[in-house]
Amino acid sequence: AQPSAPDPVAAPLRELPWGQLNFLHTTDIHGWWGGHLQEASYSSDWGDYISFAKHLRDRADADGTDLILVDTGDRIEGNAIYDSSKPRGKFTYEIAKEQTIDLICSGNHELYKAESADGEFYHTVPDFKDNYLASNLDIINPETGGRQPLAQRYKKFTTKNQGIRILAFGFIFDFTGNDKNTFVQRVEDTVKEEWFREAIKDKEVDLILVYGHVDIRSQEYALLYSTIRDAHWDTPIQFFGGHSHIRDYHIFDSGSVALESGRYMETLGFMSISGITTSRHQNPNTNSKKRTLQFQRRYIDNNLFSMHHHSGKNATTFPTQHGLNVSLAIGSARKSLSLNHIYGCAPRDLFVSRRPYPHNESIFTWLETELLPQSIKSRDPSKKALVIMNTGGIRFDVFKGPFTKDTKFLVSPFTSGIAYLKDVPYTAAKRVIKLLNNAGPILSSTNDANATFLLPPEHVAAARYRPHLFDSSPTDPSEHPNQDGMLDFASVDLGTRQHQGNQQPLRDTHHHHASTEPPPLIPGYTTHDDAGSDGDDTIHAPIQFYNVPNCIQAAVGFSPASVSGSGSSSDSAGPDSWVDGAEMVDGDESEPEVVDIMYNEFIEKWVLLALAYLGESYSAEDSHLYEDGKSFTDIMTDWVEGHWGVDDVDDDGEAGCPS
Numbered sequence: 001a002q003p004s005a006p007d008p009v010a011a012p013l014r015e016l017p018w019g020q021l022n023f024l025h026t027t028d029i030h031g032w033w034g035g036h037l038q039e040a041s042y043s044s045d046w047g048d049y050i051s052f053a054k055h056l057r058d059r060a061d062a063d064g065t066d067l068i069l070v071d072t073g074d075r076i077e078g079n080a081i082y083d084s085s086k087p088r089g090k091f092t093y094e095i096a097k098e099q100t101i102d103l104i105c106s107g108n109h110e111l112y113k114a115e116s117a118d119g120e121f122y123h124t125v126p127d128f129k130d131n132y133l134a135s136n137l138d139i140i141n142p143e144t145g146g147r148q149p150l151a152q153r154y155k156k157f158t159t160k161n162q163g164i165r166i167l168a169f170g171f172i173f174d175f176t177g178n179d180k181n182t183f184v185q186r187v188e189d190t191v192k193e194e195w196f197r198e199a200i201k202d203k204e205v206d207l208i209l210v211y212g213h214v215d216i217r218s219q220e221y222a223l224l225y226s227t228i229r230d231a232h233w234d235t236p237i238q239f240f241g242g243h244s245h246i247r248d249y250h251i252f253d254s255g256s257v258a259l260e261s262g263r264y265m266e267t268l269g270f271m272s273i274s275g276i277t278t279s280r281h282q283n284p285n286t287n288s289k290k291r292t293l294q295f296q297r298r299y300i301d302n303n304l305f306s307m308h309h310h311s312g313k314n315a316t317t318f319p320t321q322h323g324l325n326v327s328l329a330i331g332s333a334r335k336s337l338s339l340n341h342i343y344g345c346a347p348r349d350l351f352v353s354r355r356p357y358p359h360n361e362s363i364f365t366w367l368e369t370e371l372l373p374q375s376i377k378s379r380d381p382s383k384k385a386l387v388i389m390n391t392g393g394i395r396f397d398v399f400k401g402p403f404t405k406d407t408k409f410l411v412s413p414f415t416s417g418i419a420y421l422k423d424v425p426y427t428a429a430k431r432v433i434k435l436l437n438n439a440g441p442i443l444s445s446t447n448d449a450n451a452t453f454l455l456p457p458e459h460v461a462a463a464r465y466r467p468h469l470f471d472s473s474p475t476d477p478s479e480h481p482n483q484d485g486m487l488d489f490a491s492v493d494l495g496t497r498q499h500q501g502n503q504q505p506l507r508d509t510h511h512h513h514a515s516t517e518p519p520p521l522i523p524g525y526t527t528h529d530d531a532g533s534d535g536d537d538t539i540h541a542p543i544q545f546y547n548v549p550n551c552i553q554a555a556v557g558f559s560p561a562s563v564s565g566s567g568s569s570s571d572s573a574g575p576d577s578w579v580d581g582a583e584m585v586d587g588d589e590s591e592p593e594v595v596d597i598m599y600n601e602f603i604e605k606w607v608l609l610a611l612a613y614l615g616e617s618y619s620a621e622d623s624h625l626y627e628d629g630k631s632f633t634d635i636m637t638d639w640v641e642g643h644w645g646v647d648d649v650d651d652d653g654e655a656g657c658p659s
């Protein structure tokens, strides 16, 4: 772990259900190679993962089973170690390649920009050679200018100890936001291709493995499942997915399941399959390949307490020299990028989903009521503006205390600036936010335009496939009353962070085993999936997560009381109420005739669609860039320096902020 990472906390654990064939799965790492430095539950780094995998591989070799490591993409964007280096990714590829990943693919973040797709071409693909699969992804070769598969389409291999013959494919979902140098072929077209049809005709396989940067409940995986199952009625099919940033497990049938392993190095997914018939291990009782199969999953919290326990090691025996070297390399990259540099001290926690919106501790309320109106200036003092941001542009929480260079990129890694359209009739402009939030016929008519893409990934997943994942009910103050009759969030607080009340940091696993007192449950993930509620390795007290709107809006140049909010009601409003929008409040200043509409560049397509629906025709050519394209990330950091900045901070991340 990194030197400043909090010590892990003892907690009751479920064992790893080790089997004949075992997997470790990472996804959506988004550059969190250093682990979480403010959350004890996820405080292990990539070096620790290297040591952990080594111990599990040794175990497999010792008992004649197999272990396969899978990563399903989005390794980049979302952490200062990637986003603040010049060139971006300077350290990422070197760190990633230290782990022996047996099956790896691209996510959509690798493809948003031509440079990062080229980064895959020049670094990740050669680093992982035959282990990188690109079943539906092509790239323009930067050397020749010709189009070619980014990597091989599929592969067949035999596991080392069990001799299991595996046919593997590596997909990405039907992503359309990629730069011009890559081509994502829709899955429905890929399954019709000759090479795919030929590949799945192969009967000399014991297991088919489909991994990809694809939501496991998506149409893409449903189609791959049915197509493969049609060709293989009894071959086990294992899926690994990603993209939606959640822990999830889906059962297709008794011989086919899918695992998704969260985000940001919070989770190491573990999967095992037993009962696979191989040429070496014939099942004597049946001629079917799948009847005695047993699939089991576990979501491991990425911390040393879990890793020591599951590998049967302790603080002394766990770290390998290789793992320690990688941890050191991450530390020196962080130092060279000055990631502990403090811009200011956050006076309170600000959450993406762990508080309702609006709320004093909602990061979106902070943006809407403080940061945006106090940062964004209208073109001239007589002009008013409405500033719209998509909630998906904000990637992580702010914790009370030092707001560092690390925090800056964890919260807002993207380079997007603020675009604006001048002098839009106010009657239409004020309705855009409500249209974006409650969608409507245009915004949900195609996948491409679907406004749920404005949300953070976990919420996109909930909106599209898992309606019950987040709480949309109004908060009931009587549930956890404090003295003011307000919700007492201390009682549902994270607990996974460094400051964890009376939790005892754990330095030695044996210390915990000797104790007779069961430790109090730490709040954390309590996953409910198709196999039940026993998937998490760590038994946690639940945390409440709340719905957020697609977009929030701040009013610039209006008197504070004159605009009535973001139009973010979560009810399914009918056509008449889609267009209510942010209304002037009676008795305040008169409505302007025109305003500028300002928005995060990323959402331009949706803003233009909404305006068109409201009868105002604008195109991308009509938009201008605020302050020469200054990124929202920099706008936010300037605000933090101006409002939360303190004089006497040092750069080690400790001193300077009141506790």
Ligand SMILES: Nc1ccn([C@@H]2O[C@H](COP(=O)(O)O)[C@@H](O)[C@H]2O)c(=O)n1
Pocket: 074, 108, 109, 243, 244, 390, 391, 392, 393, 394, 414, 415, 416, 452, 453, 454, 455, 456, 457, 460, 602
């Ligand atoms: N420049 C960008 C890029 C992405 N977003 C938001 O992120 C979501 C996708 O995230 P994944 O990690 O799941 O790929 C996307 O839906 C947007 O909400 C953004 O705001 N700006």
